Amino acid sequence: MKELNELNLPEDLRYTEDHEWVRTESANVKIGIDDYAQDQLGDIVFVELPQVGDKFAKGDEFGTVESVKAVSELYMPIGGEIFAINENLEETPESVNSSPYDDGWMIEIKPDDPAKIESLMDKNAYLEMLKG
Amino acid sequence: MRVHKTGIVQEHLMTRKQSGLFDVSHMGRFVFRGKDAVPFLQYVLTNNSAALEIEESQYTIIPNERGGAIDDAYLYRFKEEEYLLVVNASNRQKDWNHFQSELKRFDDLEMTDRTMDIAMLSLQGPASKELLLGIIDSGYLPEPTRNSLGTITINNAEILIARTGYTGEPVCFELFIENKDALMIFDLLIEKGTVPIGLGARDTLRLEASLPLYGHELGEDPEGNEIPIFACGLSKFAVSSSPLKGNFIGKDPLVTQFEALKKIANRDYSQIENLPRLVRPVALTGKGLARAGFKVFRGDKHIGFVTSGTMVPFWEYQGEGIESDLTGKNGRRAICLALLDSNLIDGDKIQIEIRGKMTDAVIVPYHMRSEAPPAARAITYKMLRMEKKEIKESKVLEKVSHLTSKAMTNTIWRQQECINLIPSEQTMSPMTRLLSIQDPVGRYAEHKPVKAFSEADVFYYQGTDFIAEVEALLVNEFRKYLGCEEAETRIISGQMANTAVFSAMVDYINRTDRKIEQRRIRKVLNNHIIKGGHLSAQPMGALRDYVARDPKTEKPSVVNFPVHKDNPYKIDVEACKNIIVGHKPELIIFGKSMTLHHEPVAAIRSFINDQSIDCTIMYDMAHVLGLVGPYFQEPFKEGADLVTGSTHKTFFGTQRGVIGANFKETDARFELWEAIQRRAFPGSVSNHHLGTMLGLLLSAYEMNHFKDEYQKKVLSNAKIFAGALNECGLSVAGDPDISYTQTHQAILNVGYAKGPAIAKQLEANNIIVNYQAAPEEEGFTASGSLRMGAQEMTRFGMEKEDFQELAQLIHDVVANNKSVKDKVISFRKRFLEMKYCFSGDEYENIIQKLHDLI
Incomplete structure (x- = not known):
């Protein structure tokens, strides 16, 4: 497994304590799991995602990601409505391992309050958290 | 870790x-x-x-x-x-x-x-x-x-x-x-x-291999109830019921579980409370992954728990059967093992509760198969449900034309364009073939000797005088050929010959008490299949129903000839003596289908006699029946009691079997011979295929007439062929000191598990051989050897130089991947006329008349 200094954590993203990442794309927000999470989970073989139109509050479980060894819940970093899901993950869940921030994105949401993104951790704060 | x-x-x-x-x-x-x-x-x-x-x-x-x-x-x-x-x-x-x-x-x-x-x-x-x-x-x-x-x-x-x-x-x-x-x-x-x-x-x-893990499939279930040992499929092999085991911890409940399991296998659920649930492989057909502890339902009924589960990857194959090959792509599938109610069967649809949602799944017999070494093959649910290929219906004339034209093409290909090197095959002479389809081919001639008529044969059908004479003459030819007292020729294959002998052994062993359960042959010594032994002398073949179970091993009571470590094709006679003393076999079966050496009949006979062991020595000569004589072996002179064989490998005949015995009427074991006759008819055949019997008589004439010349030539050609393959740089099995072979066979090593593909490649070049597992290989799918015989092409006149030329052609294909098909076709054109059969003007006329009668 990767050492902390080996992790790929882009500067322009925000991160959560549950290891999700958040990226603003015009009015919407894309969400996935970060390099640390995919590395910890190992080979990801199944991703269960919500339906377009579903509404969630911050902290709600929106899906699960399963590796060979374990299942992990996915939590909403901020509240919002599902605008799109990454349907490719049904056939190629391993994209979450190989490309967690691009091909491996999970959901795109219309945030209830875009300003809430600013309350999430940036890269440095997230790394500090990981260091414990 | x-x-x-x-x-x-x-x-x-x-x-x-x-x-x-x-x-x-x-x-x-x-x-x-x-x-x-x-x-x-x-x-x-x-x-x-x-x-x-x-x-x-x-x-x-x-x-x-x-x-x-x-x-x-x-x-x-x-x-x-x-x-x-x-x-x-x-x-x-x-x-x-x-x-x-x-x-x-x-x-x-x-x-x-x-x-x-x-x-x-x-x-x-x-x-x-x-x-x-x-x-x-x-x-x-x-x-x-x-x-x-x-x-x-x-x-x-x-x-x-x-x-x-x-x-x-x-x-x-x-x-x-x-x-x-x-x-x-x-x-x-x-x-x-x-x-x-x-x-x-x-x-x-x-x-994926459905192997149990303690804490999951053994130990306690998710509700804390103990899982009975017999809930796991492997327990059938892991729990012994040998009478030699005596008392052991848990014996009584295990006996109870096993009894319940046997009933459950027969779909009798009367003792299901003793084994309420069994661990079964389950494939998920819906989305998601099943994990240990998840509940399983059928409809509303809770029927058990997942004990282990996840998503596993697998390699995809393309093509069919042994020729199927990896595509390089892999897939993944959600599978699990589940402890489920014992009254469920393979194919039953079930549901697994995954975090509150039901996902469809199905009970499958297995997730993977290991019987085709060197690789394990994943078996997905989809592969279990392959539909049988439908054969398209066509008009009757089309069907007939298709069949006949393909039969002709096939005959031309094998007879005129191919080099046929399969050691268990032969081409019959034209006269043998024609005789095989004369009138007797559609007749019956059941008969048996009746003591009340002083052993006179009584026939049950009329019109059989001719075939009765044929059979008497055939018996006479085989007695001469094998050098023995008695021959049984009604048997129609080598495997049937063995079955009849084994069945007769059981009959003979029990002759003094017909009222008890008939005891099987106590112990058999034979060649292991992996060391060249033939199926027909194995428990998995003809021996199965006639050999006892060994209470110690709980397996068929068969021990194998030990072989030399540095030459696994050869029986180690000294080591064999210890086995004979230790096991006291009731029946010893010599003979192999992958054979390079003489069998040590004389040495073992003399040892058996010295030790006064009551034992029948049989030589299954299927492959080498046509080599019986001073240049190869004379088993009866060496002390064999019985010889069985098929008549169409090195022998010239139609596809039949024969049994020879060397018991005189005054011998104690003459009763074994009588039992063999009974187990031939009515034990094995009613109609004994009179057409091919007629053909066989002619080929027995051919053999007794030409054997001296033919046998010498086959044996020397095999040595030359093996030597030439070696000189080309190919790896030839066997002992170089005897020019690799003492039989008609030569064995080429082509690399672990490469045999099937190379045999196929040779076939594409019109060279017909068969792949075979070498003595150190795990099974026929892992074959690294090619088995070849010199007998058929020798009969078509191939000489020393021709086998050397053929060795080079084989080398070109095997080592250099060259295409030699055209060369092979023109090579074969030089060997179209059969030798060692009756030819010349006086016979041409006979052949023409026989042909006109068809």
């Missing part, structure tokens, strides 16, 4: 395609010595420890008094006086304490925990054998059967090695190494190209 090293999915796939190396040193290793070692192991384990010969191992279970499992384990006997038991790491202390508490009743027993002294590595996967062969300094890999053991040295390190594993791989090894050498061996194996595999992939591999 880390859970995963390069990723579970990649590690799983690497193991299945190439090989994987597992450090399993964390498992517990206990050593037992002393006179009471076996009695103790018999008492605390479920399997029959006394069945283990040196260099054998077995899966076993440590039972509790209730018929549940304290642990499962593997018992190894590398050395005469030492038993090594490998137990699960997490149960090591529990197992040790349990054994300690049972030790008191056994005086002469020393139990030591050697877990910390010996490392244990597991090398699994199709490439693992070649990898090991490349680094062994001395010693031999264990015999190519599961659970066999051996000792090797690598870089001066002595390693105990077992053909065992926990992946389902058919090519599998576990290595026990002293600590000081362990890292060196690990590094060396990695350097040679294997990859380290973590515990995560170890778990997915064993799940």
Whole structure:
């Protein structure tokens, strides 16, 4: 497994304590799991995602990601409505391992309050958290 | 140990395609010595420890008094006086304490925990054998059967090695190494190209193979109820019912469970309460993954729990059967093992509750098959439901034209364009063929000798005078040919000849008491199938219903001729003597289908006589029947009692069988001969195929007339052929000192598991051979040899120089991948006229008349 200094954590993203990442794309927000999470989970073989139109509050479980060894819940970093899901993950869940921030994105949401993104951790704060 | 090293999915796939190396040193290793070692192991384990010969191992279970499992384990006997038991790491202390508490009743027993002294590595996967062969300094890999053991040295390190594993791989090894050498061996194996595999992939591999894991499929279920040992499929092999085992912990409940299991297998659920649930492989057909502990339903009814489950990867294949090959692509599938109500059957649709949602699943018989070494093959639910190919209906004239034109094309191809080298085949002479389809081909002529008429044969049908004469003449020709007192020619195949003899043996053994259950043949000594023995003399073939079960091994009571380590094609006569003394076989069967040497009939006969062992010696001459004589072997002169054979391999005949016996009417065992006749008719045939019998008589005339010339030529051509293949640079099996062969066969080694593909490639070049597993290979799918015979092409006139030329053509295909089809076709054109048969003007006229009658 990767050492902390080996992790790929882009500067322009925000991160959560549950290891999700958040990226603003015009009015919407894309969400996935970060390099640390995919590395910890190992080979990801199944991703269960919500339906377009579903509404969630911050902290709600929106899906699960399963590796060979374990299942992990996915939590909403901020509240919002599902605008799109990454349907490719049904056939190629391993994209979450190989490309967690691009091909491996999970959901795109219309945030209830875009300003809430600013309350999430940036890269440095997230790394500090990981260091414990 | 880390859970995963390069990723579970990649590690799983690497193991299945190439090989994987597992450090399993964390498992517990206990050593037992002393006179009471076996009695103790018999008492605390479920399997029959006394069945283990040196260099054998077995899966076993440590039972509790209730018929549940304290642990499962593997018992190894590398050395005469030492038993090594490998137990699960997490149960090591529990197992040790349990054994300690049972030790008191056994005086002469020393139990030591050697877990910390010996490392244990597991090398699994199709490439693992070649990898090991490349680094062994001395010693031999264990015999190519599961659970066999051996000792090797690598870089001066002595390693105990077992053909065992926990992946389902058919090519599998576990290595026990002293600590000081362990890292060196690990590094060396990695350097040679294997990859380290973590515990995560170890778990997915064993799940795919449906192997149980303590704490999941053994121990307690998710509700805390004890899982009965017989709930696991492997228990049928791990729990012994041998009368030699005596009392052992949990015996009574295990007997009860086994009785229930037998009933459940017959869909009789009257004792289901003794075994309410069974561990079954389950494939998910809906989305999601099943994990241990999930509940399983059928409709509204809760029917059990998932015991292990996840998503596993698998390699995809394309093509059919033995020619199917990896596509390079892999898929993944959600599978699990589940402890389910025992009244469910394969194919039953069920639902698994995954975090509150129901997902569809189905009970399957297995997730994977290991019987086609060197690779294990994943079997998905979809593959289990392959539909049978529909044959399109067409008009009758089309069907007839298609059939006849293809038959003609096929005959031209095999008879005029191919070099036919299959050692069990022959072309009949034109006259033999024509005789085979004269009037008798549609007739019946059942008959038997009746004592009331002074042994006169009584026929049940009219119009049979001619065929009665044919049969009498045929018997006479075979008695002359084989050099024996009696011959039975009604048998229509070599396998049927063997079946009739085995059945007659049982009849004869029981002749003094017909009222009791008829006892089977107590012990048989034969050639192991992997050492060239033929199916028809194996328990899996004709011997099955006639040989007793050995209460010690709980297997058919058959022992095999030991062979020389450096020449596994040759029986080791000295070692064989110990086996004969130890086992006192009631029947010895010589003869093989992959055969390079004379069989040591005379040496074994003289030993049997010296030891006064009551034993029948039979030589199944199927392959070499046409070679009987001074240049090969004369089994009756050497002391055989019986000869069986098929009449169409090296012999010239139609496809039939024959039995010869050397008992005189005054001999005590003449009754065995009478039993053989009864088991021929009515035991094996009613109609004995009179057309081919007529043809066989002509070919027996041919053989008795031409045998001197033909036999010498076949045997010398085989030696020349083998030598020429070797000189081309190909690897020829056998002893160079005897020019590789004393039979009609030559055996070419083409590389582990490459036999089927190379045989196919030769076929594409019109050279017809057959692939065969060599004595060190795991099975026919792993064949690395080609078996060839000189008999048919010798009959078509091929001489020394021609076999040398043919060797070069074979080399061009095998070594250089050249296309030689056109060359082969023109080569064959030189050998279209059959020799060693009656020809010339006086016969041409006869052949024409026979032909006109058809």
